[in-house]
Amino acid sequence: MKQAFEKKELKKKSEDLSAWYTDVILKATIADYSPVKGCMVIRPYGYALWESIQEALNRMMRSAGIENAYFPLFIPMSLLEKEKQHVEGFSPELAVVTVGGGEKLKDPLVVRPTSETIMYDMYAKWVHSWRDLPVLINQWNNVVRWEKRTYLFLRTTEFLWQEGHTAHETEKEAVEMVMKALDWYRQIYEDYFAVPVVMGRKSETEKFAGAKTTFTVEALMPDGKALQGGTSHNLGQNFSESFGISFQTREGTSSFVWQTSFGFSTRSLGGLFLTHGDDNGLVLPPKIASTQVVVVPILRGDEGREALLDYCGEIRDALVGQGVRTRLDDRDSQSIGRKFNEWEVKGVPVRLEVGKKEMDDRTVTMARRDTGEKVVVDRREMIPKIEKLLEDIQKSLYATALNFLESNTRDVDTFSDFEEVMKTTRGFIRAFWCEEASCEAAIKEKTKAATRCLPLSAKEEEGTCVHCGKPAIHRWLFGQSY
């Protein structure tokens, strides 16, 4: 009876996405609220996902020669103020330490909202000649940007991320780095999360404070709201001029370095959870799932118990030996129904049910989480079949999400249609925009939709702004932000 009750208790995704989202994160033991307002606890099952991302991104960054390092959590306010636009952009969200060791600090310390300033103060010390370039450094850390309302993963005061910061001899090299990082983020979303994204450039209003240009990957969530997935910035020479990061060129002249920064945060996991999943819980894509296969022995009493557990153990070992992340759930403390329920809520892609019948027939029953479909396979064919199934689930989740993105991206040519879409289905709107900030602000004020980006694939066309009617040359992507 208890089981049935618990299952009913999970809020339904089909009825209330936002209530389901919070509920499923708590019940799947991904994260929990903490005693600190705005801050959450990431539990082991959730942190394992972050570790998978770290592994993948570290591999990509290493391929470009980027190394990990660590810089201080505190940034002297005076240092942050060196780049004017940067401090203006961040000041509303800053957490500032004014007292330390019982004494009022002369120069207050900011808890890092991002590390440009503290890192570039060091870069100025380290870079003197073209021989010192490029500087290719990343750090994995936590940052603090004050939030008034908490929404697990998507809006928290403290979050985890990587921030890459590179310095180059030429702008061309810097631009190449910016685009490379952007493509790594696309790969994490599309290849690992099975979440399709649109790559593009941010508008002047939406770009990173202090950047010359900002590029982004944008995803569309099931409620038609947009999620900024990760950003990569061409900083030009804005920071190197403010921080005095100059070098002697190959020609013997002096020049400021060309810089980039790029970041990918735990916020992304919110997009992963929202995109997949159903009324029964999360659905994790196999490539990112920390447990890809769970083996559940169907024990009925004590008879044949040992032989069945041996058979299950052998199945697990065979899968682990093939690199499939497999877990054997041999807990006696939980009923079978409860185990099924728990792994369903946690979104484990494949469940293997193994009872006396399977053992006697030398078979296993495979159940896929995304469709609920069950098939019995011969033990000898199990490994290739499971590997194929994991691939199929990954592809199928991506195809479903891509279909949603495509069918919810609309070309809109009149402002009344624009308003209508934002009032009803939402989604991405492709519309001509004059590229004036005041017009962008008015659109946002009236419809809640902001420019998400100018897609990299956007062609130059002749058009008129959907809002003010002035000439426009590009269809920008609009959407309501999370």
Ligand SMILES: [Zn+2]
């Ligand atoms: Zn306009």
